[in-house]
Amino acid sequence: MLRASLRSSRAFGYKPSVASAGRQWHAIQAGRVGSGSVRGYADEKKPSIADSRAPVLPGSASTSTSEPLPPGRVAPTPVTPATPTPGNTIPNVPLTPPPPPSSTASVPPPAPTPAPKPKKRRFFRRFFTTIFLLSTLGFAGGVYYSRVNDNFHDFFTEYVPFGEDAVLYFEEREFRKRFPRIADRQGSRPRDTGASVNIPSQSGVSWKVAESSKPDAGRHANAMKPDAPKPKEAIQNPTETKQEDKVKAVEIVKKADTPAPSKPTVPAGKSPEPVPQAKPHHPVTAEPVKASGQSPVPFVAPEVDQPSKFPPEVTMIDPINIKDADEPVVQDLVKMLNDIITAVNADNANQKYSSTIGKAKGDLTKVGSKIKALKAAILKEADAKIKAEKEDFDRAAKELIRRVEAEMQHQQSEWQEEYQTERQKIVQNYEQKLKAEIEKANEVNEQRLRNGLLEQAIEMKKKFIQDVKDKVEEERNSRLGKLSDLSNTVNELEKLTTDWNSVVDANLKTQHLHVAVEAVRANLEKIEVPRPFVRELAALKEIASDDPVVNAAIASINPTAYQRGIPSSAQLIDRFRRVATEVRKASLLPEEAGVASHASSYLLSKLLFKKKGLATGDDVESILTRTETFLEEGDLDNAAREMNGLQGWAKTLSRDWLGEVRKVLEVQQALDVIATEARLQSLRVE
Amino acid sequence: MPETTIPPPPLAARPTKPVSEALLNEKWDRCLSSLLIRSSLGLSFGVVFSVLLFKRRAWPAFVGLGFGAGRAYEECNGSFLREGRKEGVRTVRP
Numbered sequence: 186m187l188r189a190s191l192r193s194s195r196a197f198g199y200k201p202s203v204a205s206a207g208r209q210w211h212a213i214q215a216g217r218v219g220s221g222s223v224r225g226y227a228d229e230k231k232p233s234i235a236d237s238r239a240p241v242l243p244g245s246a247s248t249s250t251s252e253p254l255p256p257g258r259v260a261p262t263p264v265t266p267a268t269p270t271p272g273n274t275i276p277n278v279p280l281t282p283p284p285p286p287s288s289t290a291s292v293p294p295p296a297p298t299p300a301p302k303p304k305k306r307r308f309f310r311r312f313f314t315t316i317f318l319l320s321t322l323g324f325a326g327g328v329y330y331s332r333v334n335d336n337f338h339d340f341f342t343e344y345v346p347f348g349e350d351a352v353l354y355f356e357e358r359e360f361r362k363r364f365p366r367i368a369d370r371q372g373s374r375p376r377d378t379g380a381s382v383n384i385p386s387q388s389g390v391s392w393k394v395a396e397s398s399k400p401d402a403g404r405h406a407n408a409m410k411p412d413a414p415k416p417k418e419a420i421q422n423p424t425e426t427k428q429e430d431k432v433k434a435v436e437i438v439k440k441a442d443t444p445a446p447s448k449p450t451v452p453a454g455k456s457p458e459p460v461p462q463a464k465p466h467h468p469v470t471a472e473p474v475k476a477s478g479q480s481p482v483p484f485v486a487p488e489v490d491q492p493s494k495f496p497p498e499v500t501m502i503d504p505i506n507i508k509d510a511d512e513p514v515v516q517d518l519v520k521m522l523n524d525i526i527t528a529v530n531a532d533n534a535n536q537k538y539s540s541t542i543g544k545a546k547g548d549l550t551k552v553g554s555k556i557k558a559l560k561a562a563i564l565k566e567a568d569a570k571i572k573a574e575k576e577d578f579d580r581a582a583k584e585l586i587r588r589v590e591a592e593m594q595h596q597q598s599e600w601q602e603e604y605q606t607e608r609q610k611i612v613q614n615y616e617q618k619l620k621a622e623i624e625k626a627n628e629v630n631e632q633r634l635r636n637g638l639l640e641q642a643i644e645m646k647k648k649f650i651q652d653v654k655d656k657v658e659e660e661r662n663s664r665l666g667k668l669s670d671l672s673n674t675v676n677e678l679e680k681l682t683t684d685w686n687s688v689v690d691a692n693l694k695t696q697h698l699h700v701a702v703e704a705v706r707a708n709l710e711k712i713e714v715p716r717p718f719v720r721e722l723a724a725l726k727e728i729a730s731d732d733p734v735v736n737a738a739i740a741s742i743n744p745t746a747y748q749r750g751i752p753s754s755a756q757l758i759d760r761f762r763r764v765a766t767e768v769r770k771a772s773l774l775p776e777e778a779g780v781a782s783h784a785s786s787y788l789l790s791k792l793l794f795k796k797k798g799l800a801t802g803d804d805v806e807s808i809l810t811r812t813e814t815f816l817e818e819g820d821l822d823n824a825a826r827e828m829n830g831l832q833g834w835a836k837t838l839s840r841d842w843l844g845e846v847r848k849v850l851e852v853q854q855a856l857d858v859i860a861t862e863a864r865l866q867s868l869r870v871e
Numbered sequence: 872m873p874e875t876t877i878p879p880p881p882l883a884a885r886p887t888k889p890v891s892e893a894l895l896n897e898k899w900d901r902c903l904s905s906l907l908i909r910s911s912l913g914l915s916f917g918v919v920f921s922v923l924l925f926k927r928r929a930w931p932a933f934v935g936l937g938f939g940a941g942r943a944y945e946e947c948n949g950s951f952l953r954e955g956r957k958e959g960v961r962t963v964r965p
Contacts, residue, residue, distance in 0.1 A: 777952060838892045
């Protein structure tokens with residue numbers, strides 16, 4: 186119903202305004218196409234239905250606008266022949282949904298396609314640039330953080346490609362910055378970064394015998410220090426090459442420049458001289474091999490023979506030398522001569538120099554003999570000197586021995602004298618000591634004897650005194666006995682008095698007990714409001730310190746009684762009246778009473794007559810009257826007994842009152858017991 | 872702040888057990904209050920029902936009143952019967 190009414194009302198006034206609003210909306214929307222939410226009204230008739238004009242997109246309708254068509258699926262205007270050009274519309278054409286060419290709609294229209302393309306490209310470009318930037322940033326961050334964190338360093342170097350290189354590079358840079366000296370030292374040799382090192386096939390030890398010609402290319406290039414390859418080779422050569430080669434080399438050197446003071450040595454006495462010799466003539470090293478090849482052919486044969494010929498000549502000279510070999514000078518001379526001979530031999534000019542050499546040999550032998558003679562003379566002189574020296578030393582030694590012996594004898598005599606004096610001193614000492622001992626022993630003996638005498642005197646005196654005492658005692662005994670009797674009687678009297686004292690004490694104690702009990706009783710009777718009487722009870726207990734009866738009596742009292750106090754008899758009676766009215770209300774109840782019976786009992790109990798005095802009977806009313814009379818008489822015990830006889834609801838209602846009466850009775854009983862105990866004690870004493 | 876000796880707060884007065892002579896009266900009080908409450912509740916329900924369903928007739932209200940009163944009476948009766956024997960005795964549950 187409500188809905189219907191609403192609809193009707195809307196039908197009246199609402200629609201036109203809504204329609205107009207809708208139109209307005211459209212007008213506004215023409216300005217901002219695709220702004221988002223377009224409000225639609227369900228009950229609005231679409232203008233297109235009323236209008237015969239074809240639906241025109243806001244931008245496309247007006248000629249003035251130059252706005253492009255909105256992207257997306259749009260009615261494909263250019264395709265259909267019937268669609269109007271933007272200027273004029275065909276009014277009478279029935280509006281139809283976009284005809285068959287709509288198939289083109291499925292195909293993405295040509296216009297929008299170019300638009301996304303640049304976007305896509307741009308997107309890819311942007312995407313890659315962002316990825317690149319991010320990755321570089323991440324890598325840089327990783328490198329930095331790996332420098333900071335050790336764990337991350339491990340991770341980064343292990344899993345990120347090129348991470349290790351980057352981290353190492355940065356680490357080395359920092360290292361260099363920190364220790365420039367060490368870094369420079371290492372700088373010449375790059376850090377071992379695992380780069381492969383090529384070891385040429387020729388290097389290292391091999392079974393091949395090294396050839397001198399080949400190393401030119403390989404070994405020289407691979408030498409550790411490229412600036413000094415020659416000396417090495419020069420050193421190497423003499424070891425490996427044969428003696429003959431050496432000789433040859435020397436020859437060639439000599440050919441190259443004769444003035445050079447060359448000294449080809451005997452193979453035993455290898456000297457470092459060849460090194461400097463070879464140095465200046467760089468090409469020479471290479472030459473020897475070539476030279477061997479180049480050397481004139483007629484020359485080769487004799488060269489090979491010559492050493493076999495010449496050595497005997499050289500060795501023939503040597504024996505001469507050996508005789509004088511003791512002197513180094515002669516040796517040197519011999520060496521020189523040998524060199525010259527070898528040189529001469531090499532030159533093949535034996536005939537020329539043989540005479541001179543022979544002369545030189547003679548001279549040499551002469552020099553040797555001269556030196557020998559000199560030596561002999563010097564030896565003789567030295568022998569003579571040594572003999573003189575020896576004699577001198579012998580003499581000195583003898584004198585020394587003599588002196589030492591004299592001294593020894595002197596010392597011996599001195600020691601003997603000292604010994605004698607010492608011995609005499611010791612003997613005297615001992616004699617003195619002996620005398621002193623003897624005197625002391627005599628004195629002790631005399632003292633002992635005197636002591637014995639004194640003891641005897643003392644004993645004598647004692648005996649005398651005893652005798653005198655005995656005699657005096659005998660005379661006195663008769664009087665002293667009487668005195669002791671007197672003292673005995675006095676003691677007995679004292680005992681009697683002490684006994685009486687204990688009796689008096691006990692009496693006092695019982696009196697105290699009486700007083701305390703009376704105090705408690707008075708306190709209980711006087712009070713009008715229940716009040717705790719713990720202090721009084723404690724005092725009572727203290728007075729009757731170890732009386733078992735009193736202790737038991739106090740223990741029998743309910744603790745709540747003396748902690749909270751007990752009501753007086755007046756209060757008890759007052760409360761009993763209140764209880765009695767309540768009990769009377771419930772006096773007529775049957776067993777298993779419900780609400781109705783309770784109500785009836787409450788009502789009917791008001792009609793009951795009241796009894797008085799000691800009524801007979803077991804009904805509630807008579808019990809109550811009897812209790813009241815007992816209470817008025819002051820007989821609490823009987824009253825409690827009567828109330829205890831009640832049953833059912835009456836008993837539950839009166840339970841609290843009964844409990845109080847019982848407490849009072851307990852206290853009274855305990856006090857009675859204590860009082861009788863006190864009386865009993867006072868009786869017992871007498 | 873100076874040290875002031877604050878007296879210990881008085882022990883919260885526990886709801887002490889009612890004195891035995893007041894047991895019955897208390898029961899009656901409870902019964903009457905429950906009777907009042909329940910009967911008024913029943914009456915109100917009856918009135919509502921009569922307005923909604925029964926064309927504003929009177930009897931549903933009375934019926935509701937009767938229901939409420941009857942329920943109160945039943946409860947009261949039960950309490951009297953149950954408690955009559957062991958009133959004021961606290962049974963400790965195992």
